[in-house]
Structure formats: structure tokens, C-alpha cells
Amino acid sequence: MPGSTLTPAALDRLRELLDRRRAAIVDAGTDWITAQSLDLQGRRPRAETRMLVDREFDAYRALLIDGDPTIRDAFVEFTTTLRATAEFRISTLLRGFLCFRRGVEAILESEALDAEARLEIIRALDEAYFDTAFVMADVYAAKLLEVLQRTQEQLMQREKLAALGGLVAGVAHEINTPMGVAVTAASLLRDRLRGLAADFEGGQLRKRALGDFLRDADEAAALTLGNLERASELVASFKQVAVDQSHASRRRLRLGPYIRETLASLTPLYKRTPHRLALALDDAIEAELDPGAISQILTNLIQNALSHAFDDAQAGTITITLARVGDQRAALTVADDGRGLSPEERRRIFEPFFTTRRGSGGSGLGMHIVHNLVSEALGGVIRVDSAPGEGTAVRIEIPLAPAPASASASASTSGPAA
Ligand SMILES: Nc1ncnc2c1ncn2[C@@H]1O[C@H](COP(=O)(O)OP(=O)(O)OP(=O)(O)O)[C@@H](O)[C@H]1O
Ligand SMILES: [Mg+2]
Structure with missing residues (x-):
């Protein structure tokens, strides 16, 4: 002293x-x-x-x-x-x-x-x-x-808000295109309809003109409908982005059997393809969580593997693994032996609206939703291991019981799959 x-x-x-x-x-x-x-x-x-x-x-x-x-x-x-x-x-x-x-x-x-x-x-x-x-x-x-x-x-709070702002702007932009096409098609239809009405009132309507009109009207209606459907799909997937964080649906369950059930319900997705699923699940693992999040994640990842990983000639394998990580956590991995991701794709995969399938059904929201589900609903972390030609492995690590305070979450992408 x-x-x-x-x-x-x-x-x-x-x-x-x-x-x-x-x-x-x-x-x-x-x-x-x-x-x-x-x-x-x-x-x-x-x-x-x-x-x-x-x-x-x-x-x-x-x-x-x-x-x-x-x-x-x-x-x-x-x-x-x-x-x-x-x-x-x-x-x-x-x-x-x-x-x-x-x-x-x-x-x-x-x-x-x-x-x-x-x-x-x-x-x-x-x-x-x-x-x-x-x-x-x-x-x-x-x-x-x-x-x-x-x-x-x-800073994290601010970053989340900024991301949300970007998301809203992105949604507006994405929805604008199909809505614009639908509006154009609908107004074209209205113009043609007015012309038809004028011809009819003037007693000048010819059979041939009526035939042309019917054909154009059908096309315009199909275009309107298709684009409105696309817009409403976008709205539906955007709604999923705002992951429900209320824990009302949380329950204790054995993960292995639940994953099997979910995969069985996805059979129609791959039944008619040459691709197959391989499972390695530790059936003893129990967890307290929202099972809906697990099935939504699996659905997105299997869909992605089926639509992005393999070319038509290939018969691919999607391997789903569930294993314990220490006492408190479990790892769920969905891996394919497909084309893999370029470094640019791997870096951007969680970005909302990042898709290589724009124009053929991809919204680019799938992995963003998966990321939110993992970090917000499950309190876990997600990682993507992939390299061109070496397949893609999405690894999700989640706690088996909810964290007492607010759960921490992070995401990262890293080196090629082993
Ligand atoms: N297993 C995979 N193999 C190869 N590429 C993948 C795989 N999973 C995702 N990708 C790439 O990542 C992109 C983003 O995936 P994401 O699920 O976010 O969007 P999407 O599948 O294109 O559209 P959505 O899921 O909204 O219908 C895909 O467009 C694809 O290029
Ligand atoms: Mg997807």
C-alpha cells in the first residue's frame, strides 16, 4: 500500500x-x-x-x-x-x-x-x-x-435502417417494371376498345377488324395479368423479408425429423429431375425455435440448388447435414456439387435483389430472406463456402435454446468449399 x-x-x-x-x-x-x-x-x-x-x-x-x-x-x-x-x-x-x-x-x-x-x-x-x-x-x-x-x-442500428431504406427503394424499383408494362398493356386495350366502339356505333364494324381486336385484346390481357402476377409475387416475397420476430410460434422439437418432413413436402420440386438429396442428420438434436423459419430456409436453399447449381445434363447431389456444435449449438448445412459461385456472386449473395435470373423468375430476395431468418428469427449465423466449379455449401449455425437477451448475429462469406 x-x-x-x-x-x-x-x-x-x-x-x-x-x-x-x-x-x-x-x-x-x-x-x-x-x-x-x-x-x-x-x-x-x-x-x-x-x-x-x-x-x-x-x-x-x-x-x-x-x-x-x-x-x-x-x-x-x-x-x-x-x-x-x-x-x-x-x-x-x-x-x-x-x-x-x-x-x-x-x-x-x-x-x-x-x-x-x-x-x-x-x-x-x-x-x-x-x-x-x-x-x-x-x-x-x-x-x-x-x-x-x-x-x-x-452504428448497427443505423446500418439496419439504411439497409431497410435501400430495400424499400429496391422494391419500388422492382415493382415499377411489371406495373409499368401492365399499365401500358391496359391502356392499349382501352384505346383499341374505344376504336371498336366507334366503329360499332358508326355501323362500320367489319368481321376482320373484330377478329384483330379479339386477338390484340387477348394479348394485352395476358400481358397485364402476367405482369400484375409478377408484381404481386414481389410484394409477397417482400412481406417475407420483414421476418416475424414474435416468438409465438417458438416450440421445442427434434430438428432431424422436422427437417425430413420439410424435405418430403419439397419432393415435387425435384421428383422429375435427375438430381437427388442425400441426408446426414443427427436425429438426437433437440432445439427450441420457430420451426417455420427452418422450413422456409430449407425451401429457399433447395430451390436455389435446383434452379442455379446444375446445368440440364448434370445429375447433381444436394447434401443436407445436421450436426451438433458443442453443447449449445447445431450446424445445418445444405451443400450441392454444382457450378459454384464466382467471387462476385459469393460476395453479393445476401444482397436484396441480387439475382442472376432476372427476367426468368428470380427476384433475388431468397438469400436475403434466409439471412434475416437465420440472424433475426433463429439468432444464428450463416456462411457460404463456394468457388467456381466446386459446388456451394451454405452453413447455418444456430443456438439450441434462445439467447436470454437480444441474440447477436453476423454473416460472412469465406473460402472455397472443402
Ligand atoms: N446453390 C447455388 N448454386 C449456384 N448459384 C447460386 C446458388 N444459390 C444461389 N445462387 C446465386 O445467388 C443468386 C441469389 O440467390 P437468391 O436466392 O437470393 O435469388 P434468386 O434465387 O435468384 O431469386 P429468388 O430466390 O428471389 O426467387 C442467384 O440468382 C444465383 O445466381
Ligand atoms: Mg432463390
Whole structure:
């Protein structure tokens, strides 16, 4: 404990010195810090600086003379709270805590003390200073960490909002195209209808013109209908993007059998293809989660493998694996031995509206929805391992029981499949 190294004689001398020359020590310390702290100079009035040095004096006096660190600790708390905004450097704080030692040093010069007593006092001051520096570094680092965590949460929130904004703009853009075509086709139909009505009223309607009209009208109606259907599909998949986070549908179940059931319901998707599914499921794994999320994820991943991974000539295999990861987590992997993803595709696969099938039914929302389901509904993480010609493996790791607080989530893409 600082102060305890002082001999009784030196302790008496130091106490006497501190009490008799308090004002002079505080003044000298204030002079020193004013000259030192370039970042504060001119900004803080001298009286205010002196008040801080005065509080510091009390803190050190209690520490050195009474062996009591409580005033010092309270002062450390006070100064670090003021500054835990990452705007101040810790060196500034440390320099602040040095001014008591500097103040005493300056006054010692004018005191008639023998060299040994002087040395003893200086040593005690050094020890007290180092002890304070360690305490302060710990407290300050803990506070900075708190500030960082808060900032990170805010940034993540902001990022989510920005992503949502982008999504809304994307949806508007995507829906605009089919709606535009539908409107054009419908107004074409109306114009042709008006022409037909005019011909009819003027008694000029020919059989041939009626035949042309019927053909054009059928085309226009088909175009309108097809594009409206496309728009409503987009709206439907967009609705899935906003994953339902209410835990009403959460229940405890054995994952293996549930996955088998889901895959059985998908049979029509691949029955008439040369492709096959291979299963390696640990049937003992139980989890408490929303099973709807699991089946939606599986549906999207199987659909993707079937429509993107294989060319027509190929007979592909989709392997679905479920395994335990430690005590608390499970890994669900859907892997195909198809064409694999280019680095660009792998990087962008979770982006809303990223698709290589625009114009032939792809909305590019599938993997975005999967990502949201994994991170939001299941509190897990998702990773895609793939390289051109080496197939694609989507690995999902989820907790077997819901996290007590808000679940953390992240996504990453990484190296080629093994
Ligand atoms: N198993 C896979 N093999 C090869 N490419 C894939 C695979 N899965 C996804 N992709 C690529 O990633 C893109 C994005 O997939 P995503 O599921 O998000 O959209 P999509 O399937 O094109 O459209 P949607 O799922 O909305 O109908 C696909 O267009 C495809 O290029
Ligand atoms: Mg898809």
C-alpha cells in the first residue's frame, strides 16, 4: 500500500510539509499542469484547474498519510467520467495526476531537508503516482469499452435502417417494371376498345377488324395479368423479408425429423429431375425455435440448388447435414456439387435483389430472406463456402435454446468449399 514504505519520521515530515505548505504545493502543481497540458491550455480558467489540483492534493494526502485510497478512487471516477468520450488521451489524464508530485517537488527545493528524507518522500510520491496510474488506466479503459460498445450498437442500428431504406427503394424499383408494362398493356386495350366502339356505333364494324381486336385484346390481357402476377409475387416475397420476430410460434422439437418432413413436402420440386438429396442428420438434436423459419430456409436453399447449381445434363447431389456444435449449438448445412459461385456472386449473395435470373423468375430476395431468418428469427449465423466449379455449401449455425437477451448475429462469406 502506498505510504506504508515511509518510516514514521519521514511520514511526520511529509504530513507537516503538506499541511504547512498546502497552498504553495497546489499553486506549483497548477503552474506545472498549465505549462504542460497543451491541449487544455487557454481553454480551462486557471481557478478551475487549481480546484482540480486541490482535490488531487486531498486524494494523495489521504493515500500517503492515512493509507486510504477512497478519495483518490472517487477522484479517478470523477475525472474518467468527464473524459470517457474517446476525445481525451489517457496521457492527458496521467499528466493531470502528476501535478501533485510536481507541486511537492517544487516546494521541497526550498525546504531544509536532509537528502535521505527527501529521497524517501520522492519514492513514496512515485509509488503513489504509479498506483494511481494503474487504477486510472483500468477504470478509463473499462469506460472507453462501454462507449465503444454503445457506439457499435448505434452504428448497427443505423446500418439496419439504411439497409431497410435501400430495400424499400429496391422494391419500388422492382415493382415499377411489371406495373409499368401492365399499365401500358391496359391502356392499349382501352384505346383499341374505344376504336371498336366507334366503329360499332358508326355501323362500320367489319368481321376482320373484330377478329384483330379479339386477338390484340387477348394479348394485352395476358400481358397485364402476367405482369400484375409478377408484381404481386414481389410484394409477397417482400412481406417475407420483414421476418416475424414474435416468438409465438417458438416450440421445442427434434430438428432431424422436422427437417425430413420439410424435405418430403419439397419432393415435387425435384421428383422429375435427375438430381437427388442425400441426408446426414443427427436425429438426437433437440432445439427450441420457430420451426417455420427452418422450413422456409430449407425451401429457399433447395430451390436455389435446383434452379442455379446444375446445368440440364448434370445429375447433381444436394447434401443436407445436421450436426451438433458443442453443447449449445447445431450446424445445418445444405451443400450441392454444382457450378459454384464466382467471387462476385459469393460476395453479393445476401444482397436484396441480387439475382442472376432476372427476367426468368428470380427476384433475388431468397438469400436475403434466409439471412434475416437465420440472424433475426433463429439468432444464428450463416456462411457460404463456394468457388467456381466446386459446388456451394451454405452453413447455418444456430443456438439450441434462445439467447436470454437480444441474440447477436453476423454473416460472412469465406473460402472455397472443402
Ligand atoms: N446453390 C447455388 N448454386 C449456384 N448459384 C447460386 C446458388 N444459390 C444461389 N445462387 C446465386 O445467388 C443468386 C441469389 O440467390 P437468391 O436466392 O437470393 O435469388 P434468386 O434465387 O435468384 O431469386 P429468388 O430466390 O428471389 O426467387 C442467384 O440468382 C444465383 O445466381
Ligand atoms: Mg432463390
